Amino acid sequence: MGEFELIDRFFKRKSPPPPAPQADNATQTIALGIGDDCALLQLAPGQQLAISTDMLVEGRHFFADVDPDALGHKALAVNLSDLAAMGAAPLAFTLALALPPERARDEAWLGAFARGLFALADAHACPLIGGDTTAGPLNLCITVFGQVPAGQALRRDGARVGDDIWVSGTLGDARLALGALRGEWTLPPAVLAAARQRLERPTPRLALGLALRGIASAAADVSDGLAGDLGHILQASRVGAVLDSADVSFLIAEYALPSSAGGPFDADRRWRMALTGGDDYELVFTAPPVARAAVQAAAERAATPVTRIGRIEAAPGLRLTGADGRTTPLAARAFDHFA
Numbered sequence: 001m002g003e004f005e006l007i008d009r010f011f012k013r014k015s016p017p018p019p020a021p022q023a024d025n026a027t028q029t030i031a032l033g034i035g036d037d038c039a040l041l042q043l044a045p046g047q048q049l050a051i052s053t054d055m056l057v058e059g060r061h062f063f064a065d066v067d068p069d070a071l072g073h074k075a076l077a078v079n080l081s082d083l084a085a086m087g088a089a090p091l092a093f094t095l096a097l098a099l100p101p102e103r104a105r106d107e108a109w110l111g112a113f114a115r116g117l118f119a120l121a122d123a124h125a126c127p128l129i130g131g132d133t134t135a136g137p138l139n140l141c142i143t144v145f146g147q148v149p150a151g152q153a154l155r156r157d158g159a160r161v162g163d164d165i166w167v168s169g170t171l172g173d174a175r176l177a178l179g180a181l182r183g184e185w186t187l188p189p190a191v192l193a194a195a196r197q198r199l200e201r202p203t204p205r206l207a208l209g210l211a212l213r214g215i216a217s218a219a220a221d222v223s224d225g226l227a228g229d230l231g232h233i234l235q236a237s238r239v240g241a242v243l244d245s246a247d248v249s250f251l252i253a254e255y256a257l258p259s260s261a262g263g264p265f266d267a268d269r270r271w272r273m274a275l276t277g278g279d280d281y282e283l284v285f286t287a288p289p290v291a292r293a294a295v296q297a298a299a300e301r302a303a304t305p306v307t308r309i310g311r312i313e314a315a316p317g318l319r320l321t322g323a324d325g326r327t328t329p330l331a332a333r334a335f336d337h338f339a
Contacts, residue, residue, distance in 0.1 A: 006110070009110075011114060029043065030042075030092055033092075033127065033129040041091060041129075043147055047147040047150065048150050049147060050086050050145070050146040050147060050148055050153065052144050053141065053143040054079050056071075056140040056141075057137070066200060069116035070116060072113040074200055074202060076093060076120050076126070076144070077281065078204075078281060080124060080126070081204040084205045084210075084283060085154060085219050085283055086148060086153050087216075089147055090125070090144060090145075090146045090206065092126060092128070093129070093144040093145065094128070094142065094143045096140075097133045097140060098133075098134050098135070098136035099134075099136070100138055124206060154213065157233075157236040158218040159218040159233050160217055160237070161314045162288065162289065162312060163217055163286040163288055164291075164308050164311055165230065165241060165286055165309050165310040166295060166309065167226065167283070168205050169280070171222065171252065171273075171277060171282060172273040174278065174279035174280055175273050175277025177196040178277075180192050185265075187255075195253075202280070204281060205221075205282060205283045208283055208302040209283065211298035211299070211302045212283075212287075215291050215294045215295060216287050216295075217286045217287055218285060219233075220285075222282045223280070225275060226275050227318060227331065233284070234318060239313065239314065241318050241319070242310050242313055242320070242327060243318070243319070243321070245321060247307060247309040248275065248309055248320075252270050252273070252274050286312055292308070
């Protein structure tokens with residue numbers, strides 16, 4: 001196959017995607033899609049355009065033998081998670097795809113990758129509107145476009161002293177699977193399968209992000225570890241925070257794992273895995289205490305569990321209160337590819 005035949009066979013849709021599940025992108029926004037030098041988007045009146053780009057590189061972000069269907073899903077999911085953190089509804093995305101020759105000839109691999117990609121795209125009415133293909137090491141770069149009413153975006157700089165800190169879902173599952181796949185520890189087959197699902201097929205919390213508009217004061221997606229991504233909020237908002245280790249422990253999925261003192265799954269290491277593991281793609285957000293009922297109602301509408309884990313304080317930095325009542329500082333640093 002040549003480049004344009006590959007695009008036409010696997011990435012140019014023959015029929016339009018299903019209707020949008022979110023009201024914000026129900027209006028026709030794609031004036032021109034794949035086939036010209038640029039795509040054209042038409043925003044609804046009063047909307048702002050939200051844009052995010054993420055790159056996945058083989059050997060850095062995923063294993064060479066990953067299921068291509070799962071890879072297609074994750075490539076788009078990590079971008080949709082950024083829209084969720086801003087409270088933006090998805091509109092469309094572009095795909096820049098570098099393929100080594102053996103992948104470009106592997107029609108089964110390409111077909112599975114496209115199925116995983118488009119299954120998630122269709123679930124959120126987010127069509128592919130362009131991109132690029134080239135030969136090279138396997139590299140996936142997606143740019144996603146969304147829209148949010150002007151003034152309603154969930155930003156990182158809105159946290160205020162006294163706000164509650166919340167997290168969606170559970171944390172640490174992806175790190176648990178990664179450790180097993182790297183040979184750091186052994187997991188029972190059922191546990192590995194469940195944790196690997198979280199690593200390779202994350203769920204972007206779009207419904208929750210939309211439901212939190214007007215309720216949350218700040219938000220970020222947890223892609224590089226809770227401590228680091230919450231740290232981004234603290235830095236942007238010029239505040240600090242304290243977390244309770246007991247509350248953080250509730251974020252860890254209750255797998256049947258040995259928890260002997262000093263072992264890989266004892267209580268101390270489990271909550272540290274939740275704090276620094278990364279690849280969770282949950283939302284961490286802040287809201288004033290008077291909004292607790294509203295937060296819970298938003299979570300119920302979005303069918304997404306949330307846990308209150310701490311509060312915003314004036315003193316800079318991130319701190320953790322242990323079971324003994326003592327508070328210790330935490331490094332509020334996110335994963336850094338060049339560190």
